[in-house]
Amino acid sequence: MFGLKTSKISLFSDTKKLEKDIDEFVNILSEVGLAFKSIVRTYLTHSKNGNFDEMVEKVTEMESKADTITKEIEHALYEETLIPDARSDVLRLLEHLDELIGMYQGNCYHFSIQKPDFPEEFHEDLIGLTETVVSCVESLCLTVRSFFRDTKSVRDNAHKVTYFEKESDIKFSSLARRIFNSDLKLDQKMHLRYFVEKIDRICDQAEDIADELIIYSIKRSV
Amino acid sequence: MELTILLFLLGGLFLGWSLGANDAANVFGTAVGTRMVNFRTAAIICSIFVILGAVISGAGTTETLGKLGAINALPGAFACCVAAGFSVYLMTKSGLPVSTTQAIVGAIIGWNIFTGSSIDFGVLTTIFATWIICPILAGLISIGIYIGLKKFIAASKIHLLRLDAYTRAALLLAGAFGAYSLGANNIANVMGVFVNISPFTDINVSNFFIITSVQQLFLIGGLAIAVGVFTYSKKVMFTVGNDLLKLSPLSAFVIVLSHSIVLFLFASQGISSFLTSLNLPAIPLVPVSSSQAIVGGVIGIGFLKGGKEVKWSVAGKISIGWVVLPIITMIIAMFILYILTYMFNLNVVF
Structure with missing residues (x-):
């Protein structure tokens, strides 16, 4: 009897902790995006500033914290056999969100290591693309939160993700076209295109996750 | 207590074991099948509340069953219980959720026919x-x-994980209620036939309360049910929880709750008297089938979701089991009564 009582109490406290962990994980995704936006701006304007490296280091720390949280959530869901019907969906979701954080971090590292030389004429466009990508992921964060609390809003929020993904595609195409129409050498063009494409891919991944979330929410509603 | 009496009571205990293995599995089947509650926890809670239900509220349905056939000789009661227990065991072995209610009614009719007693x-x-x-x-x-519930959840915006925890707790509570109702409603199947010939005497506990002979009978019946739950109910639990319809934990809770309400309605003397006092028709206190209540609940949810996901072949197989079981039990009961009467020279009726 007492064993059962204790396990019930522990179930409710575990649940609260897990809810907190998931919220924190989504917060990290959102914060990494905001940090990325600042990093790109800082890189373009003050690339030799030491502040840039500190910011990249901070993103790395956030990424590693997200990894730890993912593992904790994964263990808790399996050990406590929580949400048996939605467990695989939630774990896949967290895995894909973690990949998204990894993509942000990867981009930061590539900027830090390869130091691409973006001429000033492209700065505005690159910042614009980055802002759209971050807005796209912000909308995804809302979609994720609504999946856990309010499945009816998932579709609305996912729609915003799709909207920003399309915006991002337009900005990417326009920037890539401008880069290749410029007088830069081909190797530099290719290098810049690589960065622009990598940033745009974050949106593609966000849209894929939003699509998954719509399916998961339909599964939950039936 | 004489050894022969104990021997005959074993028939009832065998039926109790069958009830635990099959009917009690219904109570926690959806919870265990959806992996929301582990089998051990389900078995412990189920056993405790079945015994409580049987001892505290088991009298109402026993009276009705007694009217159907007032079996007045221990060998007759033994034959009925063994026949019912055996046929339920056969169904349990094939994973079909049948009910001891149907079996014992079939057995009593068999006894009535064999002994030439009139059927009410x-x-x-x-x-x-x-x-x-x-x-x-x-x-x-x-x-x-x-x-x-769906409307409430949508409006309250509960976190998925918290909803999961609440559903687990609700499943345990509904399961406990279901087990209590099952004990109250179905103990008549197990021990009802022995009530008129109970070998026990009332026990006065320090002038504080009296444990009647019937309650003692129901207690050992309840214990037999608990043994059935622990030893043989797992397979039926998974049939109920998975085979008929893929259930979500929330549906599992709804089904257990509706099953428990139905069983409670047909076992509660209080509700029946209350309705009578309001000049409304009383609910008959009848031992209903927990399997039918559970399957009815599952199909209700299936209908709500469009009916496409219900495995109608499984539902059909279960329904056939419900029709066949009383008939088989009746035949087996008559066969056992024949053996007891003509081979062992025992009186199966007074």
């Missing part, structure tokens, strides 16, 4: 009618609860 067709009709009403009522109740 009024009572028989009431029992048969409840077998039709019970799954329909459970289905309707589950649809109502499910719709209300």
Whole structure:
């Protein structure tokens, strides 16, 4: 009897902790995006500033914290056999969100290591693309939160993700076209295109996750 | 207590074991099948509350069953229990959720025919009618609860994980209620035939309360049910929880709750008296089938979701089991009564 009582109490406290962990994980995704936006701006304007490296280091720390949280959530869901019907969906979701954080971090590292030389004429466009990508992921964060609390809003929020993904595609195409129409050498063009494409891919991944979330929410509603 | 009496009581205990293995599995089947509650926890809670239900509220349905056939000789009661227990065991072995209610009614009819006793067709009709009403009522109740619950959850915006924790707790509570109702409603199947010939005497506990001979009978019946739960109910739990319809944990809770409400309605002397006091028709206190209540609940949810996901072949197989079981049990009972009468020279009726 007492064993059962204790396990019930522990179930409710575990649940609260897990809810907190998931919220924190989504917060990290959102914060990494905001940090990325600042990093790109800082890189373009003050690339030799030491502040840039500190910011990249901070993103790395956030990424590693997200990894730890993912593992904790994964263990808790399996050990406590929580949400048996939605467990695989939630774990896949967290895995894909973690990949998204990894993509942000990867981009930061590539900027830090390869130091691409973006001429000033492209700065505005690159910042614009980055802002759209971050807005796209912000909308995804809302979609994720609504999946856990309010499945009816998932579709609305996912729609915003799709909207920003399309915006991002337009900005990417326009920037890539401008880069290749410029007088830069081909190797530099290719290098810049690589960065622009990598940033745009974050949106593609966000849209894929939003699509998954719509399916998961339909599964939950039936 | 004489050894022969104990031996005959074993028939009832065997039926109790069958009830635990099959009917009690219904109570926690959806919870265990959806992996929301582990089998051990389900078995412990189920056993405790079945015993409580049997001892505290088991008298009402026993009276009705007694009217159907007042078996007045221990060998007769033994034959009925063994026949019912054996046929339920056969069904349990094939994973079909049948009910001891159907089996014991079949056995009593067999006893009536064999001994030439008159069958109270009024009572028989009431029992048969409840077998039709019970799954329909459970289905309707589950649809109502499910719709209300879905609306409440959508409005309250509970976190998925918290909802999971609440559902688990609710499943345990509904399961406990279901087990109590099952004990109250179905103990009549197990020990009802022994009530008129109970070998026990009332026990006065320090002038504080009295444990009647019937309650003692129901207690050992309840213990037999608990043994059935622990030793043999797992397979039926998974049939109920998975095979008929892929259930979500929330549906599992709704089904257990509606099943428990239906069983409680047909076992509660309080509700029946209350309705009578309001000049309303009383609910007949009849041992209904927990399997029918559960399957009715599952199909109700299935209908609500469009009916496409219900495995109708499984539902059909279960329904055939419900029709076949009383007939088989009746034949087996008559066969055992024949053996006891003509081979062992025992009186199966006084």
